[in-house]
Amino acid sequence: MTQPVFFIGPRGCGKTTVGQALAQEQNWHFVDTDHWLQERAQMNVAEIVAKEGWEGFRARETQALQAVSATSTVVATGGGMVLAEANRRFMREAGLVIYLRAPAGVLAARLDAFPQAGQRPALTAKPPEEEIREVLAEREPLYCETAHYIVDAAQPLERIIADVQAALSQPASGALRLYS
Numbered sequence: 001m002t003q004p005v006f007f008i009g010p011r012g013c014g015k016t017t018v019g020q021a022l023a024q025e026q027n028w029h030f031v032d033t034d035h036w037l038q039e040r041a042q043m044n045v046a047e048i049v050a051k052e053g054w055e056g057f058r059a060r061e062t063q064a065l066q067a068v069s070a071t072s073t074v075v076a077t078g079g080g081m082v083l084a085e086a087n088r089r090f091m092r093e094a095g096l097v098i099y100l101r102a103p104a105g106v107l108a109a110r111l112d113a114f115p116q117a118g119q120r121p122a123l124t125a126k127p128p129e130e131e132i133r134e135v136l137a138e139r140e141p142l143y144c145e146t147a148h149y150i151v152d153a154a155q156p157l158e159r160i161i162a163d164v165q166a167a168l169s170q171p172a173s174g175a176l177r178l179y180s
């Protein structure tokens with residue numbers, strides 16, 4: 001039996017893309033908490049936030065995390081999953097947590113090219129690049145505190161997958177390991 005693998009990190013770091021590719025290579029299941037909750041709600045994130053506020057979305061996100069976590073499963077979380085202490089503890093205890101780390105400039109370029117506005121409504125009233133920098137600075141300590149491993153997510157996809165596989169082949173330890 002294999003523990004679930006959780007991908008965490010900011011919008012655009014590649015949690016969904018890398019998670020899907022890893023699951024395919026390993027022949028594991030793949031679930032994205034945002035896809036799961038949007039399907040269940042029959043609304044996209046922007047619609048949920050308009051109707052229920054971010055508080056409503058965050059409650060649905062916690063519910064999704066607990067519902068989808070299973071053995072031999074790769075879980076792509078949303079960028080704000082780490083905001084709740086209960087979510088951080090749940091992921092660390094239930095599985096292996098990988099932080100896909102990339103600089104704000106890389107995230108901004110990816111999100112500009114492929115915004116997916118229905119899934120990523122604005123988090124602040126700031127211009128996009130400023131929001132990305134500010135939110136990343138706020139959450140960076142939470143990503144680091146939650147992760148068992150940090151992988152450089154600014155690399156090409158194949159390199160990221162190779163680093164993730166190398167990380168998962170190491171025995172888990174309390175110390176945070178860096179792959180970059």
Ligand SMILES: Nc1ncnc2c1ncn2[C@@H]1O[C@H](COP(=O)(O)OP(=O)(O)O)[C@@H](O)[C@H]1O
Pocket residue numbers: 009010011012013014015016017018076110111114153154155156157160
């Ligand atoms: N390693 C990568 N190199 C280049 N583009 C990437 C990489 N990983 C993801 N992307 C692109 O960045 C965008 C955001 O990726 P996504 O997986 O949705 O991120 P997240 O789920 O973390 O928000 C997508 O357009 C995706 O194709």
Ligand SMILES: O=C(O)C1=C[C@@H](OP(=O)(O)O)[C@@H](O)[C@H](O)C1
Pocket residue numbers: 009010011012015016034045077078079080081119120121123
């Ligand atoms: O950073 C965030 O607070 C969010 C990130 C999004 O997921 P991605 O990180 O997959 O874009 C989505 O969960 C929602 O818009 C909130």
Ligand SMILES: [Mg+2]
Pocket residue numbers: 015016032034076077078
């Ligand atoms: Mg995603």
